[in-house]
Amino acid sequence: MSIGIFGGTFDPVHVGHLALAQSAMREVLLDKVVFVPNWIQPFKTGQAVTPGEDRLAMLEKALGPYPNMVIDEVELSHEKVSYTIDTMDYFRNANPNEDLYFLMGADAFFRIEEWKNASRLLREYGFVIGSRPGYEDHQLLVLIKEIQDKYGTRILLLENPLFDVSSTRLRGMAEKGEPLIGLVPRSVAEYIQENKVYNPEKREEEALEGIVGPRRNHILGVVETAMKLAQRYGADIYKARTAALYHDYCKDLDNETTNQYIEEYHLESKYKNQPQLSHGRIAAERVKREQGIVDEEVLDAIRYHTTGRKGMTLLEKIVYLSDTIEPTRDYPGVEKLRALAWVNIDEAVIMAMDQTISHVNQKGMELDIDTVEARDDLRKKIKEKENE
Numbered sequence: 001m002s003i004g005i006f007g008g009t010f011d012p013v014h015v016g017h018l019a020l021a022q023s024a025m026r027e028v029l030l031d032k033v034v035f036v037p038n039w040i041q042p043f044k045t046g047q048a049v050t051p052g053e054d055r056l057a058m059l060e061k062a063l064g065p066y067p068n069m070v071i072d073e074v075e076l077s078h079e080k081v082s083y084t085i086d087t088m089d090y091f092r093n094a095n096p097n098e099d100l101y102f103l104m105g106a107d108a109f110f111r112i113e114e115w116k117n118a119s120r121l122l123r124e125y126g127f128v129i130g131s132r133p134g135y136e137d138h139q140l141l142v143l144i145k146e147i148q149d150k151y152g153t154r155i156l157l158l159e160n161p162l163f164d165v166s167s168t169r170l171r172g173m174a175e176k177g178e179p180l181i182g183l184v185p186r187s188v189a190e191y192i193q194e195n196k197v198y199n200p201e202k203r204e205e206e207a208l209e210g211i212v213g214p215r216r217n218h219i220l221g222v223v224e225t226a227m228k229l230a231q232r233y234g235a236d237i238y239k240a241r242t243a244a245l246y247h248d249y250c251k252d253l254d255n256e257t258t259n260q261y262i263e264e265y266h267l268e269s270k271y272k273n274q275p276q277l278s279h280g281r282i283a284a285e286r287v288k289r290e291q292g293i294v295d296e297e298v299l300d301a302i303r304y305h306t307t308g309r310k311g312m313t314l315l316e317k318i319v320y321l322s323d324t325i326e327p328t329r330d331y332p333g334v335e336k337l338r339a340l341a342w343v344n345i346d347e348a349v350i351m352a353m354d355q356t357i358s359h360v361n362q363k364g365m366e367l368d369i370d371t372v373e374a375r376d377d378l379r380k381k382i383k384e385k386e387n388e
């Protein structure tokens with residue numbers, strides 16, 4: 001049996017993907033095509049990706065009418081950057097007697113030599129390539145010949161119908177509320193509309209869902225402050241906004257739930273029975289899995305907003321500080337801290353940490369060493385700068 005493995009983000013799956021898979025079955029006589037949605041593509045790390053759950057649901061709807069097109073969740077279930085070499089090895093182990101091909105569009109093939117273990121991938125597996133508008137067939141043929149000479153790769157070039165459609169463009173259209181009918185199967189278009197998959201406001205609604213009263217005002221205050229500080233110090237205001245919106249995603253967990261997450265995400269055991277200290281760490285993991293936020297800078301700002309850490313990034317400092325000075329905060333010294341935040345962010349973070357440390361000590365609570373290290377590191381850096 002010949003099997004085509006079709007990896008992609010499928011965010012969303014569209015008619016270009018379906019046409020490519022159909023051409024491959026017709027022209028190369030593949031018996032089936034396995035769609036493998038990835039968790040995060042190596043070339044797309046840092047970009048927000050729609051949660052796997054939605055991408056999977058859209059694929060299921062799109063492939064429903066085609067019994068020879070199936071889905072495999074191997075990459076999604078690993079929850080880490082997906083590499084084709086690992087995926088192909090997995091399918092070869094599972095199907096040792098079948099003829100395996102990797103299916104891809106011309107755009108992806110142009111970067112094939114940058115892929116992990118490219119040389120082994122190209123020696124050991126066959127490739128079926130579809131043309132894609134905007135990519136010169138002549139250049140593609142030259143590259144195919146080069147790769148074949150270098151690695152002896154089995155490569156088949158399809159004569160697939162050209163569809164000038166990309167997921168990026170479709171997401172842009174969906175965000176503006178433009179109809180997608182004709183570009184994605186009708187069932188997928190309906191799913192996108194019903195579930196507001198590409199509606200940016202949905203993020204906000206979800207992040208704040210069920211949160212009312214002072215907690216809601218606190219989050220909105222952190223968002224507002226973080227965006228202003230980002231503007232003031234030249235950080236990315238969108239990243240600041242996302243991190244602020246989700247910073248308290250896991251606030252108020254009980255000890256038992258906290259401990260379960262610590263185990264599940266392999267977090268440091270010092271956070272056992274410490275929901276206050278660990279809620280940032282847990283939030284970062286859950287936001288990554290549940291909200292599809294994969295930007296490590298944003299995740300770190302969420303992760304370390306409770307304790308800080310040595311070597312904090314600007315975004316981390318912004319979210320940490322915004323949490324302590326947002327407009328609804330009211331404690332002795334907050335005005336001074338607010339004023340300092342606009343003048344010198346490092347000094348302000350140090351001041352906020354000093355306050356936390358003495359408060360924790362006074363109350364006889366557990367002090368996280370990360371906060372002390374973060375503060376000392378900032379002090380050291382300021383001294384070093386002064387001595388330059």
Ligand code: ATP
Pocket residue numbers: 007008009010011015016017020103104105106107108130131132133163164165166167168169
């Ligand atoms: P994005 O715009 O987000 O990069 P995409 O439309 O390229 O997305 P992916 O899910 O990244 O979709 O693509 C999976 C595979 O499908 C890739 O190998 C890509 O080259 C191929 N492909 C995508 N769109 C087309 C198309 N219109 N014609 C032919 N191949 C396509």
